[in-house]
Amino acid sequence: MMMNQNLQSSFRALGDPTRRQILIELGREELTITEVVSKFDLTRTAVRKHLTILEEGNLITVTRRGKxxxxxxxxxxxxxxxxxxNYFDQYWDNALGSLKKAIESNAHNTTSETKK
Amino acid sequence: MMMNQNLQSSFRALGDPTRRQILIELGREELTITEVVSKFDLTRTAVRKHLTILEEGNLITVTRRGKxxxxxxxxxxxxxxxxxxNYFDQYWDNALGSLKKAIESNAHNTTSETKK
DNA sequence: TTCTCATAACACCAAATGGTGACATGTAGA
DNA sequence: TCTACATGTCACCATTTGGTGTTATGAGAA
Incomplete structure (x- = not known):
């Protein structure tokens, strides 16, 4: 399971609507900082801060491509x-919860652990 | 789908580790404010604020029982x-994502909408 | 009614958050 | 090398956040 500190960083990152929207945009395509800036009414400095927080939350990855x-x-x-x-699955739809867990424990072999 | 304002209130509420832990505790049993206070090293005022934020996030419900x-x-x-x-299901395990969606759309009749 | 206890409602504070502008750095190309 | 452009870094600011203590209010029991 994910370490608590990482979990906190992630939830903290998700607590801001701009950052959630950035994630949605990144779902469509990878973006440079300047491209993210063009999609929001924000300074580059502000966007940079959001991206740093998203990176701390392990929600994005960053690579260099030229400059x-x-x-x-x-x-x-x-x-x-x-x-x-998932901890709360028992309070939702029980059939869905247990089936999902079964599937996940089966699929677990194919998914890589997030442990670094 | 949940309205954006509610989504923001919920994610904001989940952004604090104490509040997430309160939710875990509430998963075990319902609690009065005093009982929550006894489980955390916090003032009653602080706990009250956390509960208010959790309530705004629609993550808890409150009832009166005597005093x-x-x-x-x-x-x-x-x-x-x-x-x-779920928006990002396509990026996770695809087999799990699509199967989960199929199950959910089936189970959807039995679950109540959160629209108020 | 009076006492007790759970809760509510301030006023206040330090630190974190989300934002800005100004300036520095680094790399691709002419 | 010089220029252009994407990025990095810094100092600063207003507001929010998470916390405190103090003081009210409200309902059940003696």
């Missing part, structure tokens, strides 16, 4: 955060 | 928030 800094969605980090909700 | 104020987990609110992650 550009390309930001990609990190599905693993998102999934780890989403997994927190 | 006590009983707080319960609200599974519907939690589920609505967790559903936000």
């Amino acid at each position: 550009e800094r390309v930001t990609c969605l990190n599905p693993n980090g998102l999934k780890s955060t989403a997994d927190w909700f | 006590e104020r009983v707080t319960c987990l609200n599974p519907n609110g939690l589920k609505s928030t967790a559903d936000w992650f």
Whole structure:
């Protein structure tokens, strides 16, 4: 399971609507900082801060491409955060919860751990 | 789908580790404010604020029982928030994502909408 | 009614948050 | 090398956040 500190960083990152929207945009395509700026009414400095927080939350990955800094969605980090909700599966639809768990424990071999 | 303002209130509420822990505790049993205070090293005022934010996030429900104020987990609110992650299902395990969606659309009749 | 106890409602504070502008750095190309 | 452009870094600011203590209110029991 994800370490608590990472979980906190992730939830903290998701607590801001702009950052959630950035993740949605990154779901469509990878983006440079300048490209993210063009999609929001924000300064580059503000966007940079958001991206840093998203990176701390393990929700994006960053690579260099020439003089550009390309930001990609990190599905693993998102999934780890989403997994927190599984604790409450017992209170939702029980059939769905147990079936989902069964599927996940089966699929577990094929998915890489988020442990670094 | 949950309205954006509610989504923001929920994610904001989940951004604090104490509040997430309160939800875990409420998963075990319903609690009065005083009982929550006894489980955390916090003032009653601080706990009250956390509970207010959790209530704004639609993650708990509150009822009066005599002079006590009983707080319960609200599974519907939690589920609505967790559903936000479904947007990214395509990036996780595809087999799990599509199967889960199929199950959910089947089970959808039995679950109540969170729309008020 | 009076006492007790759970809760409510301030006023206040330090630190974190989300934002800005100004300036520095680094790399691709002419 | 010089220029252009994407990015990095810094100092600063207003507001929010998470916390405190103090003081009210409200309902059940003696």
